[in-house]
Structures are given as structure tokens and as C-alpha cells.
Amino acid sequence: MTGPRSLFDKLWDSHVVADLSAGSALIAIDRIFLHERTGAAALNSLAEAGRTVADPARVFAVTDHIVDTRPGRTDQTLMPGGQAFVTETRAAAKAAGITLFDVNDPDQGIVHVISPELGIVLPGCTLIAPDSHTCTQGAFGALAWGIGSSEAEHAMATGTLRLNKPKSMLVKFSGKRPEGVTPKDMIMTLIARHGAAGGKGHAVEFAGEAVTALDMEGRMTLCNMATEFSAMSGFIAPDDKTFAYLEGRRYAPKNVLWEQAVAHWKTLASDRDADFDQHMEIDASKIEPMVSWGTSPEHSIGISDQIPGNAGQRPLEYMDLDKGQRLRGTPIDAAFIGSCTNSRLSDLRRASALLRGKTIAPGLKAICVPGSSRVKREAEAEGIDRLFREAGFEWRESGCSMCFYAGGESFDAGSRVISTTNRNFESRQGPNVKTHIASPETVVASALAGAIADPRELT
Numbered sequence: 001m002t003g004p005r006s007l008f009d010k011l012w013d014s015h016v017v018a019d020l021s022a023g024s025a026l027i028a029i030d031r032i033f034l035h036e037r038t039g040a041a042a043l044n045s046l047a048e049a050g051r052t053v054a055d056p057a058r059v060f061a062v063t064d065h066i067v068d069t070r071p072g073r074t075d076q077t078l079m080p081g082g083q084a085f086v087t088e089t090r091a092a093a094k095a096a097g098i099t100l101f102d103v104n105d106p107d108q109g110i111v112h113v114i115s116p117e118l119g120i121v122l123p124g125c126t127l128i129a130p131d132s133h134t135c136t137q138g139a140f141g142a143l144a145w146g147i148g149s150s151e152a153e154h155a156m157a158t159g160t161l162r163l164n165k166p167k168s169m170l171v172k173f174s175g176k177r178p179e180g181v182t183p184k185d186m187i188m189t190l191i192a193r194h195g196a197a198g199g200k201g202h203a204v205e206f207a208g209e210a211v212t213a214l215d216m217e218g219r220m221t222l223c224n225m226a227t228e229f230s231a232m233s234g235f236i237a238p239d240d241k242t243f244a245y246l247e248g249r250r251y252a253p254k255n256v257l258w259e260q261a262v263a264h265w266k267t268l269a270s271d272r273d274a275d276f277d278q279h280m281e282i283d284a285s286k287i288e289p290m291v292s293w294g295t296s297p298e299h300s301i302g303i304s305d306q307i308p309g310n311a312g313q314r315p316l317e318y319m320d321l322d323k324g325q326r327l328r329g330t331p332i333d334a335a336f337i338g339s340c341t342n343s344r345l346s347d348l349r350r351a352s353a354l355l356r357g358k359t360i361a362p363g364l365k366a367i368c369v370p371g372s373s374r375v376k377r378e379a380e381a382e383g384i385d386r387l388f389r390e391a392g393f394e395w396r397e398s399g400c401s402m403c404f405y406a407g408g409e410s411f412d413a414g415s416r417v418i419s420t421t422n423r424n425f426e427s428r429q430g431p432n433v434k435t436h437i438a439s440p441e442t443v444v445a446s447a448l449a450g451a452i453a454d455p456r457e458l459t
């Protein structure tokens with residue numbers, strides 16, 4: 001292609017192995033990441049078909065989804081049959097010769113948290129995982145997206161995947177983000193405004209002053225929920241912050257290869273005048289802390305707003321809320337800090353700083369689950385675990401945990417939970433559990449008050 005190209009065009013063009021019919025192409029896949037919920041099935045099915053992993057050095061696996069997060073964990077889970085996911089993944093990974101970050105490995109953690117920590121995702125690469133939040137890793141200027149198990153199998157056997165070329169979209173966050181407003185609030189605003197299907201069929205580049213101002217962890221939070229916008233993926237052009245984050249990471253290139261890589265990565269930005277199929281713009285200075293009221297991430301409002309008059313009956317009934325109601329002051333039973341959206345060190349730092357010297361509302365169940373074993377160790381070295389514990393939070397081993405009822409553990413049936421996760425679907429966190437998604441700051445403010453609260457009012 002000649003003429004100005006977008007970052008997406010560059011990522012796509014550099015991976016096309018063959019143009020196929022009707023807008024699809026065979027795309028080279030640089031990295032594949034598996035987890036125990038869907039990974040063992042893909043590996044076993046590959047082996048049963050008599051195939052092998054083409055390049056085991058590019059395939060990684062981790063135990064994060066089913067694994068227990070209670071302190072002192074073993075392979076056992078509360079979920080009947082859960083242990084088999086862990087042991088089968090272990091056996092299948094060994095047989096396939098791929099790298100596994102096992103239950104007690106110091107590098108274990110949620111797949112989308114550990115891949116950047118280890119420098120497995122790199123700018124300009126294609127990375128796939130049988131997990132919808134793989135788009136998180138687009139924060140590094142990679143094309144990273146979620147696939148199904150059979151596609152993982154195909155990619156492992158061939159190093160390629162057939163893909164329909166998505167359309168492109170530029171989402172620009174202009175202006176400065178106000179105090180107390182986080183990247184989570186930015187992405188929730190986009191989804192609330194343009195709908196959970198707003199990005200359908202599109203590869204979305206996030207850009208603008210409020211995006212480049214974010215650190216890498218904030219960029220990951222933003223890209224994480226591109227899938228809740230139905231986008232094929234979300235990504236951000238790499239810059240000096242990206243390079244500084246990756247330098248020295250285990251799988252990142254070293255020495256002269258590093259220099260060469262950075263020189264190439266600097267070309268990975270949309271050219272001026274590059275074409276996009278769609279443009280959206282949001283003024284970041286007008287965003288306020290967001291909380292979801294319903295059962296889709298698009299059912300979200302600013303903390304000072306009222307539930308819209310056209311809100312659907314079903315989500316309102318499920319959530320036991322009314323049109324016109326404000327969320328602020330709604331009593332909660334539990335609070336959760338964790339998940340691939342908001343469980344990195346900076347999230348836990350900000351949350352714990354707000355807890356210092358305070359205790360959560362009596363009777364409230366509150367849980368903090370670090371996104372990786374590394375985040376847990378680093379947080380403990382800073383005394384962050386102590387701040388959580390002294391305030392009344394449980395402090396866990398890393399994993400997906402109660403983001404999706406993992407390992408069979410859930411919140412009490414019917415309880416109302418404020419959560420830093422990305423999905424508020426019916427019964428996502430336990431039978432009839434009512435999930436309100438929000439930023440770590442809003443979760444802390446609410447846990448302290450025992451009711452949904454505005455973090456900007458914390459003193």
C-alpha cells in the first residue's frame with residue numbers, strides 16, 4: 001500500500017502472508033498465550049490430530065482462570081473438577097514443549113498482566129490468546145486479540161491465522177483528564193456513549209492528549225475494555241514510555257537487537273492524513289468517575305448522573321434499581337479490586353493510599369487480588385498489602401478470582417458488589433450477584449462508605 005498509513009495498516013501489512021478471497025488474509029502470528037480454562041483443550045486437540053506446535057518458543061501458557069486465589073493455595077479449587085484444568089494444562093504444556101507459568105511460579109499471574117511484565121508482547125507484533133481481553137496488550141502497539149480454541153490450535157500448528165480484515169477506527173481522547181478520573185472512567189465513558197457494539201468489526205486506535213498522558217498501566221486499562229466495545233482489538237502507538245517499560249524485560253530483545261527494535265518501533269504510528277473508516281472524539285476534561293447501573297458495560301453513568309429514563313426493564317429489575325435514581329448512596333455488600341482491568345501495581349498503590357488509616361464499612365466483604373505474583377511481591381515490599389489488610393480487605397494470591405466466579409468461588413447469592421472488573425453480566429460474580437463496575441478509587445470510596453460513593457469526595 002502506498003500513501004499515508006494508519007498504525008493498524010502497518011501492523012496488518014507487515015503480517016500478511018497471503019491475501020485470500022473476500023477481504024480475508026492469512027496473517028503471521030508472532031505469539032500465542034494460553035490459559036488453563038481453554039488452553040489444555042486446544043493443546044490436547046492438536047495432539048489428538050497428530051500435529052505439533054510449529055514453534056514452541058512462541059507459545060506460552062499460564063494458570064490464572066481456575067486456579068484458587070486463597071492464601072496457601074494448591075492445585076485444588078473449590079469448583080468440583082477445577083483441579084483437572086490445572087493438571088491437564090500442566091501435562092499438555094509439557095508434552096508440547098511450551099513454556100508454562102505454573103501455579104506457584106514467581107511469574108504466574110493473569111495472562112494479560114504477565115505477558116507485558118515478561119516482555120512477551122512487543123510493539124508491532126501479533127499476539128493471540130483464547131481469551132477476549134487479549135486486546136489489553138494492544139497498549140504496547142501490538143495487534144493483540146482474542147480467539148477461539150480451534151483458532152489457537154490452527155495458529156499453534158501453522159504460525160498463521162486466517163482473518164477477515166477489520167475496519168479501522170480512531171478514538172481520540174482530547175484534553176486533560178481531571179483529578180480523580182481514571183483510564184477506567186475514560187473507557188467506560190466511550191462505551192456508555194457509543195454502546196457495547198460501538199466498535200463492532202473495527203480495529204480501534206486510541207490516541208489524543210489524554211491517552212499519551214497515560215502511563216503503560218493506564219493504557220492497558222483503556223485497551224482492556226476494547227472488547228466490551230465489541231472491537232476486534234484496541235491499541236496505542238508505542239512511544240518512549242512503552243520502550244522504557246519494556247527495556248530489560250525477560251523476553252524483550254537485548255543489546256544491538258534492542259536498538260534495532262526501538263528504531264523500528266518508532267515508525268509504528270499512524271501517518272498524518274492516514275484514513276480511518278470511523279472517527280470518534282471524547283473530551284477527557286468532561287469525564288467524571290463512572291459506575292455501571294445495569295448488566296452490560298454500556299449501562300454506565302457518571303457518579304453524579306441519574307439512571308436514564310430509557311433504561312431497560314430487565315436490567316433494572318435484575319439490579320433492583322429504578323429509572324431516574326442516582327447510584328451514589330446505594331448500599332453495597334461487597335467490594336472487589338482485581339482483574340486484568342485494574343490489578344496492576346499502580347492500581348493497588350492508588351487504592352491503598354486512599355485506605356490509609358481508615359477501615360471499610362462494618363460487615364462488608366472486601367477482597368483485593370493482585371494481577372500477578374510479581375505485582376503481589378512488589379506491593380508487599382511497599383507495604384500495600386498491610387494497608388489493604390488493616391482497612392479490612394482480604395489480600396489474595398494472584399489470578400482471575402472473583403472476576404468471573406473462577407475456581408468456584410463467588411460472592412453471596414444476590415449480593416451487590418462494587419468491582420474493578422470489566423463485565424457486569426447477570427451472575428458473572430456469583431448467582432444473582434449485582435455487579436457495579438468502577439475504578440479502583442471508586443471501589444475504595446464505596447467500600448469505606450458501605451455505599452456507592454464519589455472518590456473525589458474522599459478526604
Ligand SMILES: CC(C)[C@H](C(=O)O)[C@@H](O)C(=O)O
Pocket residue numbers: 037038065130131132133146404
Ligand atoms: C474464560 C475466558 C475464555 C473468558 C474470556 O474469553 O474472556 C474470561 O476470561 C472472561 O473474562 O470472561
Ligand code: SF4
Pocket residue numbers: 065110131133338339340341399400403404421422
Ligand atoms: S481477570 Fe476476568 S476478564 Fe480478565 S481474563 Fe480473567 S476472567 Fe477474563
